[in-house]
Structures are given as structure tokens and as C-alpha cells.
Amino acid sequence: MADYTPDHVGTVTKYVFVESPSMTPGELALRAYEASEGVLIKETCFGLQVTGEPEAVDRLITEIRTFDPTHIFVKDRGFPPGDPRRCRANLGGARPGYLGHEREFRILRYITHGLEEVERRGEDAAVPEAAPARERRPLLDIKRLQELIDTEES
Amino acid sequence: MAKVFIYPATSLILSDLVARFGHKPLGAALGIRERIQTAGIDSPPLQITPEEPKRGLKYAAVEVPSGVRGRMAIYGPLIEEAEAAVVVNDADLAFGCMGCARTDELILFSLRQSGIPILELKYPTNEDEGVQFVAAIKKFLASLPKEGEA
Numbered sequence: 001m002a003d004y005t006p007d008h009v010g011t012v013t014k015y016v017f018v019e020s021p022s023m024t025p026g027e028l029a030l031r032a033y034e035a036s037e038g039v040l041i042k043e044t045c046f047g048l049q050v051t052g053e054p055e056a057v058d059r060l061i062t063e064i065r066t067f068d069p070t071h072i073f074v075k076d077r078g079f080p081p082g083d084p085r086r087c088r089a090n091l092g093g094a095r096p097g098y099l100g101h102e103r104e105f106r107i108l109r110y111i112t113h114g115l116e117e118v119e120r121r122g123e124d125a126a127v128p129e130a131a132p133a134r135e136r137r138p139l140l141d142i143k144r145l146q147e148l149i150d151t152e153e154s
Numbered sequence: 155m156a157k158v159f160i161y162p163a164t165s166l167i168l169s170d171l172v173a174r175f176g177h178k179p180l181g182a183a184l185g186i187r188e189r190i191q192t193a194g195i196d197s198p199p200l201q202i203t204p205e206e207p208k209r210g211l212k213y214a215a216v217e218v219p220s221g222v223r224g225r226m227a228i229y230g231p232l233i234e235e236a237e238a239a240v241v242v243n244d245a246d247l248a249f250g251c252m253g254c255a256r257t258d259e260l261i262l263f264s265l266r267q268s269g270i271p272i273l274e275l276k277y278p279t280n281e282d283e284g285v286q287f288v289a290a291i292k293k294f295l296a297s298l299p300k301e302g303e304a
Contacts, residue, residue, distance in 0.1 A: 001195045001197075002195070002196040003194075003195065004193060004194050004195055004196035004197070004201065005193055006190060006191045006192065006193055008191070009191045011191075012187070015166070017166060065174075073166055073167070074169070075165075075169035075170055075179075075181070075183070076169060076179070076181060076183035076184060077183050078183040078185075078186030078187040078190055079186070079187075080190075085198045085199040085200075100162075100166075100247045103246065104165065104166045104167050104247065107167070107277055107278060107279075108167070109281075109284075110278040110279075110283065110284030110287070111278070111284055111288060113285065114281075114284035114285045114287055114289070117284075117285045117288075118285060118292060
């Protein structure tokens with residue numbers, strides 16, 4: 001077995017997603033470069049990846065969030081940018097994890113609306129009384145099963 | 155600042171909201187980063203080595219498949235570290251092979267057994283639900299101890 005020597009030890013990488021009517025990932029990248037102070041920034045189709053010392057990244061993320069607070073979303077990433085084990089340039093197809101991001105990207109507009117409304121309403125924002133209980137999925141009815149079998153056979 | 159476990163552990167929305175409201179989200183990326191940045195045997199793509207299923211024995215019995223134990227070696231320490239959890243039930247992006255499915259069940263079971271405060275939600279499907287979703291998370295996180303407290 002080969003030895004493994006890691007790169008970027010001691011750094012953190014974060015994804016920055018922008019879903020905004022007034023800011024593109026390109027504009028976000030330009031503004032982030034101005035405030036980067038040595039943090040590695042990679043522009044992507046959905047926003048940025050930022051890599052650097054934890055304090056420097058946190059400082060930059062705080063700055064980036066101010067550009068468009070309710071339309072910019074941030075999460076941690078385990079791998080550094082361009083890592084051959086994850087980069088789609090090496091693997092082909094979508095990067096592992098991208099499809100999950102794509103799925104959540106579709107509901108970001110509801111979160112944005114929620115953030116704006118909660119900020120506007122303050123303490124009056126509607127909070128559900130109780131957490132929704134986990135619903136048990138209904139079992140497959142025997143008649144429905146027979147219908148499925150009949151449909152399949154015909 | 156409380157450490158808040160998020161489920162799905164790769165969720166962008168939960169990770170962002172927890173950090174936005176002043177707490178530390180504990181997600182899969184932290185466990186993966188720790189392995190990616192630790193020297194050892196080359197074991198791509200996630201640096202999951204044969205040691206992980208052994209570490210997973212702390213969280214799952216030896217009869218449990220090694221795939222589940224290996225995954226629990228990543229999530230188990232995060233659950234132990236967590237002071238609260240935000241869980242989205244029936245998230246359609248939280249699916250995978252049988253190993254992922256059983257690990258997900260074990261994660262939720264471990265969280266409920268741990269006795270930490272848990273907020274259970276569903277992803278919003280319209281703007282009104284979006285407001286409720288954000289408000290519920292904000293209220294829950296506001297009830298947790300902030301930096302310097304506790």
C-alpha cells in the first residue's frame with residue numbers, strides 16, 4: 001500500500017453558493033478577491049470555494065455574507081478545491097455531492113424568503129407549535145398490489 | 155456557541171442556517187476533512203481505511219456490516235460531540251445504498267438516544283413553509299447556549 005501525504009493540512013475549505021437576482025458568481029468572485037487577504041478562491045458555476053487558514057476563511061466568509069445576506073449560503077467542504085479524487089475534470093460527469101447541492105439549490109428561494117420575512121417580522125414570525133411527527137408511509141394495499149400485478153402482466 | 159449536528163449531514167441549508175444564527179454545524183465535511191488531512195495509507199477517494207470499521211465498533215455491534223461501522227466511525231464522534239441536532243425528516247436527497255440507509259437509521263436512533271435537544275422538520279415546499287422553517291430553526295437555536303455561556 002502506498003503512503004498518503006495530505007495537501008493543505010490545517011486549512012479549511014468552504015463552499016459559497018449564490019442564488020441572487022442581483023449578483024452572479026463572477027461578480028461575487030471579483031468582490032471576494034478584493035477582500036481575500038491570501039485566501040485561495042476558486043470560482044465555480046454556483047459560487048465559490050474558499051480555502052485557507054480557519055481564521056482568515058471565517059473573516060472572508062463574514063465579509064462575503066454582507067454582499068447579499070439572504071442570497072448567499074455557506075457550508076463546509078472536506079476536500080480542497082481541484083482534488084483529483086473529487087474534481088469532475090478527472091472523474092467525468094457531475095462531481096460527487098453536486099446532485100445533492102442541486103436538489104437543495106431549488107428550495108433556496110424559500111429559505112431566502114423565510115430569512116427576509118423572519119427578519120421583517122422579528123419575534124412575530126410564525127413558528128409551528130410542534131415539530132411534525134414522522135409519518136409512517138402507508139403499507140401497500142393488497143388490492144393495489146393485485147392491480148399492479150395485473151397491469152404488469154397485461 | 156453550541157455544536158449542532160445536522161441531518162442530512164451534507165445539507166447546505168442546515169449548515170448555513172446553523173452557522174448564520176451563531177452556532178457550529180457538525181456535518182459530514184468535518185469528519186471527511188479530518189481524514190483527508192491526516193497522513194497514512196493511501197485509500198482513495200475518502201481515505202476510509204480498514205481501521206474505520208474497527209473504530210465503528212464503538213457505535214454498532216460486530217454483526218453490523220463493516221460499511222455501516224465504517225460510516226459510523228465518521229458520524230459517531232460528531233454525534234458524541236453534538237450538544238443539539240437539527241433533523242430534516244424524509245429528505246429526498248438523503249438516500250443511497252443499503253449501507254447509507256442503515257447508517258442513516260442508526261444516526262437518527264443514536265441522536266434520539268443521546269438525549270440532546272432535537273428539532274425535527276421537513277424541507278419547505280413553498281414560501282410560507284420557508285418562513286416557518288427558518289423561524290423554527292432560529293427559535294430553536296436561540297434557546298441553545300451562546301458563546302461564553304454554560
